[in-house]
Amino acid sequence: xxxxxxxxxALARRHSFGDVGALxxxxxxxxxxxxxVTSVCEFGQRLLTLDAEDFATEIDAQTVPAGxxxxxxxxxxxxxxxEQPRGALDSLRPxxxxxxxxxxxxxxxxxxxxxxxxxxxxxxxxxxxxxEPALGHAGDPVRWxxxxxxxxxxxGTMPVRECDHTRAERSAAxxxxxxxxxxxxxxxxxxxxxxSQVAGALATCAGRCRTPCEALAWVPDLxxxxxxxxxxxxxxxxxxxxxxxAAPVGHGFGVPSPEEVLEAWERSRAALAKHDAAxxxxxxxxxxxxxxPALFSAVAAAPVRPATLLADVAAHVVELLG
Numbered sequence: 215x216x217x218x219x220x221x222x223x224a225l226a227r228r229h230s231f232g233d234v235g236a237l238x239x240x241x242x243x244x245x246x247x248x249x250x251v252t253s254v255c256e257f258g259q260r261l262l263t264l265d266a267e268d269f270a271t272e273i274d275a276q277t278v279p280a281g282x283x284x285x286x287x288x289x290x291x292x293x294x295x296x297e298q299p300r301g302a303l304d305s306l307r308p309x310x311x312x313x314x315x316x317x318x319x320x321x322x323x324x325x326x327x328x329x330x331x332x333x334x335x336x337x338x339x340x341x342x343x344x345x346e347p348a349l350g351h352a353g354d355p356v357r358w359x360x361x362x363x364x365x366x367x368x369x370g371t372m373p374v375r376e377c378d379h380t381r382a383e384r385s386a387a388x389x390x391x392x393x394x395x396x397x398x399x400x401x402x403x404x405x406x407x408x409x410s411q412v413a414g415a416l417a418t419c420a421g422r423c424r425t426p427c428e429a430l431a432w433v434p435d436l437x438x439x440x441x442x443x444x445x446x447x448x449x450x451x452x453x454x455x456x457x458x459x460a461a462p463v464g465h466g467f468g469v470p471s472p473e474e475v476l477e478a479w480e481r482s483r484a485a486l487a488k489h490d491a492a493x494x495x496x497x498x499x500x501x502x503x504x505x506x507p508a509l510f511s512a513v514a515a516a517p518v519r520p521a522t523l524l525a526d527v528a529a530h531v532v533e534l535l536g
Contacts, residue, residue, distance in 0.1 A: 219535055226531040229319045229524050231258035234531060242535075251534050253277035257286070258527040262316060264332065266291040266302060266309070267402075279530060285523050291405060294398040295356055303354035306343045310336065310510050311521035314501070318520055321502040327469045334458040336510070338410040340446035341417035343514045348433050353413065355404075356394040361432030363391060369419065369429035376425045379415050386411035417443045442513050445492045449509065452482035479503045 216224075218241045225234050235255030242248040257278045260268050269290035274283050288308035290301035302309045313336050320329035342353040351357050362369045368377045370387040379387065386408035393404045419429050420436065421443035433439055449455065457470050457478055470478070483505055487496045492512045495505040501520065510518040 223532050223535050226255075226528045226535065228323060229258065229262055229528055230323075231255040231262060231527070231531070234535075235259065238535075247534065250277055251531060254527065254531055254534065257282070258524065258531065261286060261289075261312065261524055261527065262319065264313070264316060264335065267293060270301070282523070282527060282530065285521075293402060295394045295396070295401050300351070300354060303352055303356075306339060306346060306352040307514060307516060307518055308521070309339075310343060310514070310518050312523055314507055314510070314518070314520035315522065315524050317506070318502055319524055321472075324472065326472065326475060330454075330457050330470065330475070334455060337446075337450040337455045339413050340449055340510075340513055341413040341420075341443055343510065343518075344439060344442040344446050345416055345420075347515050348435075348439055353409070353416075355390045358391065359432050362429055364428050364431060366428030366431075368427040369415070377427075378418050378423050378425070383411050383415035383418065387415045417447050421447050438515070441489070441491050442515065445486065445489050445509070445513050448486055448489060448492075449482075449513075452485060453478040454482040454503070475503075479506075 218237075222234050222237060222241055225237075232255070235252040238251040238255070239248045242251065253273065254277055257274050266289060269286040270283070274286075285308070287299065287301055288305070289312050292301055292303055313332055316332050317329055317336075320326070320332060346352050349357075349359065361367070368374045370384070370391045371377075372384045372388055373381075374384070377384065389404055389408055390412045393401055396404070419426075420433075420440045430436055430439075454475070457475065483495050486492045486509060492509055494508040494512060497508060498504045499507065501507055507519050
């Protein structure tokens, strides 16, 4: 017969951090250990829900091991233009590794709506993963190359009839070139509403602009970047990502079944494999969406594998419970 503590351990191993944190005081009593478990579970829940603004809070320093905090901070989105370290603006590879782990966890828990939401986030920022080798960072507005605004560049200028950017992308591109000198509220508002539009704008510049300008003249190997951006653009149009928008009324209605998710992914893989650099997406691995880590690796031009951050937080919670 299982004890209440055994059930908490089982929940922790399923990454049910919210449930464990809420139930810990009832099982362990209102003591220091329950408070510690609750705090670590709050940290794990922020990771599971991809709350990247709060991956590095002061309270975590008192309760969460330094190694876990350091790995989470690599996925953190800076909340001011000068915050150090730069986290996900230095590199998106740790964030995509965490996204893959979250997708895997949500699949195992059959939380398919949350899983597809994570896939959608992947699609929005994938162009910045492609640009990272050329930029030397992951789209940090503080460190945009001067070449983006070189003579002859249309990036961030409004309006321009020859530019293939949408109005929203042009507005976001103009904002990103000056947001580094805005106060923290403006910086946060930009990331809430416009940074993903900048990712799309850069993908358009590299991957499908019909009238290229001088905006990317600084890129040393534009053909390689263009190929990887076309993969990112294609991923955003796949049946898998479109499941996010398949609800009859807005988002949140009509959650897909596991069979529908896998069928959409198989059709997506077939379309993505038409790109030479993404052929490995058709190779089977042990990931719930086989080939997705290979796809992200192809776009990044570097290995991107699922993280073990959620698993290691769960192991720490189990240790505290034991």
